[in-house]
Amino acid sequence: MWTTPLTMLLCASFGVVEAQIAYTGHLSELRIKELSQLAMRMEHSINAKKYACDSYYDHVCSRNRPLFSVMGHMPPSSDLIQLLTKLQNDPEQFEAKQKLIDFFISCNTLKSLQDCYRETFEYFKPLFGYIITKDLVEGSSHELRDFRELIQRFVDRSKSVFGTDSHPLRNRLQTYKEKFATPSIYFYAGDLNREYAGLRIYRESYEHNLRNIEQHRKRNSTFELGVQRTMLDWSLYLYQSRFKPMSYFYPTFTVHLYMTMFNISERQRDSTHFREEVECLKLPQYVNVLSEARMLAVIYLKSFRHTWQEYSDWIQSSTKHRAIYDQENEILRHYQLSNKRIFFTLFAQNFCEFGKELAEHVFYLGLKENTDFFNTYSCGYQTEITRNCV
Numbered sequence: 122m123w124t125t126p127l128t129m130l131l132c133a134s135f136g137v138v139e140a141q142i143a144y145t146g147h148l149s150e151l152r153i154k155e156l157s158q159l160a161m162r163m164e165h166s167i168n169a170k171k172y173a174c175d176s177y178y179d180h181v182c183s184r185n186r187p188l189f190s191v192m193g194h195m196p197p198s199s200d201l202i203q204l205l206t207k208l209q210n211d212p213e214q215f216e217a218k219q220k221l222i223d224f225f226i227s228c229n230t231l232k233s234l235q236d237c238y239r240e241t242f243e244y245f246k247p248l249f250g251y252i253i254t255k256d257l258v259e260g261s262s263h264e265l266r267d268f269r270e271l272i273q274r275f276v277d278r279s280k281s282v283f284g285t286d287s288h289p290l291r292n293r294l295q296t297y298k299e300k301f302a303t304p305s306i307y308f309y310a311g312d313l314n315r316e317y318a319g320l321r322i323y324r325e326s327y328e329h330n331l332r333n334i335e336q337h338r339k340r341n342s343t344f345e346l347g348v349q350r351t352m353l354d355w356s357l358y359l360y361q362s363r364f365k366p367m368s369y370f371y372p373t374f375t376v377h378l379y380m381t382m383f384n385i386s387e388r389q390r391d392s393t394h395f396r397e398e399v400e401c402l403k404l405p406q407y408v409n410v411l412s413e414a415r416m417l418a419v420i421y422l423k424s425f426r427h428t429w430q431e432y433s434d435w436i437q438s439s440t441k442h443r444a445i446y447d448q449e450n451e452i453l454r455h456y457q458l459s460n461k462r463i464f465f466t467l468f469a470q471n472f473c474e475f476g477k478e479l480a481e482h483v484f485y486l487g488l489k490e491n492t493d494f495f496n497t498y499s500c501g502y503q504t505e506i507t508r509n510c511v
């Protein structure tokens with residue numbers, strides 16, 4: 122089905138054998154390896170020349186290489202190759218998959234393999250959702266279990282934070298937790314065939330294919346809306362998050378749930394209380410004069426505190442969690458890192474795009490008066506406690 126050189130290349134570049142995976146303590150070899158890789162990527166992402174306690178923004182943002190900014194960005198090339206190879210080797214043959222393969226072949230007559238992997242991923246994401254949920258996410262139960270637990274913890278905890286009244290987001294999350302018990306049923310071959318039914322792909326003509334794909338993308342895809350969209354986005358997120366520590370999941374996922382909830386609840390609150398809180402926080406003048414900046418500062422601050430609390434609770438909630446946390450820290454120590462540093466860095470990098478001034482004030486309020494933060498970075502000082510304001 123593939124042209125010969127392509128087949129050889131794909132097979133050569135992906136040789137994972139699904140053999141018995143060795144464990145040390147609670148961590149599999151794969152998780153241990155990923156910790157080291159995460160640590161190395163972090164070295165390239167932060168600016169070690171900037172002292173964290175002076176300007177955290179400069180420390181985590183100034184190299185302009187956030188480790189993780191939005192859910193569902195493009196996977197690195199090695200992952201794209203892995204996904205395409207898995208798809209190719211998957212025994213189920215169906216029309217939509219054949220179109221993807223034909224597109225890849227047409228692309229490769231004109232472009233580099235690397236570019237074709239990227240383009241194919243971009244245009245055929247739902248098929249990657251298919252292989253991820255079939256082969257990778259459900260197979261490695263640790264991610265899926267942790268992810269579902271993460272949702273449940275948020276749902277439970279959010280009741281004490283936002284009140285026990287039923288809330289549309291909370292109800293939806295509860296449903297998603299159920300759906301992620303069997304995510305693969307959202308990516309059946311038959312549905313994917315229907316999704317791509319109108320798309321014509323020719324091995325011989327890349328230009329035609331591009332034009333057809335542009336046309337195809339103008340119509341409403343079932344994977345761009347509603348449940349299907351979330352199942353796809355979160356499946357891709359899970360794929361990117363394989364073998365990661367919990368200090369990664371909380372500041373990249375849970376924090377977004379809190380921000381979504383606070384973005385609703387803070388805007389509905391009685392304005393007198395809100396004004397009092399903001400006064401107590403002593404926001405800098407330029408934030409204070411802009412009502413939207415003031416609002417965002419409060420939303421970020423609260424989201425940070427609750428996400429941090431939730432992660433801390435996770436560590437404390439069982440001896441196994443504690444042991445995992447300690448074992449990970451032991452490995453990270455070789456890189457002058459720790460789970461807490463991973464958490465703080467990833468959390469802060471959510472805000473790099475807001476620019477130095479606003480981000481720095483959110484950090485100032487949220488991080489620098491957090492005992493764990495200044496102990497982690499040995500800042501040796503504690504700024505004025507504003508904890509009781511909000």
Ligand SMILES: *[C@@H]1O[C@H](CO)[C@@H](O)[C@H](O)[C@H]1NC(C)=O
Nearest residue numbers: 336337338339340341342346
């Ligand atoms: C896409 O959806 C919009 C809004 O639901 C609708 O108005 C439009 O006609 C749809 N387009 C196609 C091509 O189905």
Ligand SMILES: *[C@@H]1O[C@H](CO)[C@@H](O)[C@H](O)[C@H]1NC(C)=O
Nearest residue numbers: 380381382383384385388420
């Ligand atoms: C927050 O709420 C505002 C107003 O309701 C909305 O325009 C904005 O898109 C929301 N932001 C996020 C990140 O949900």
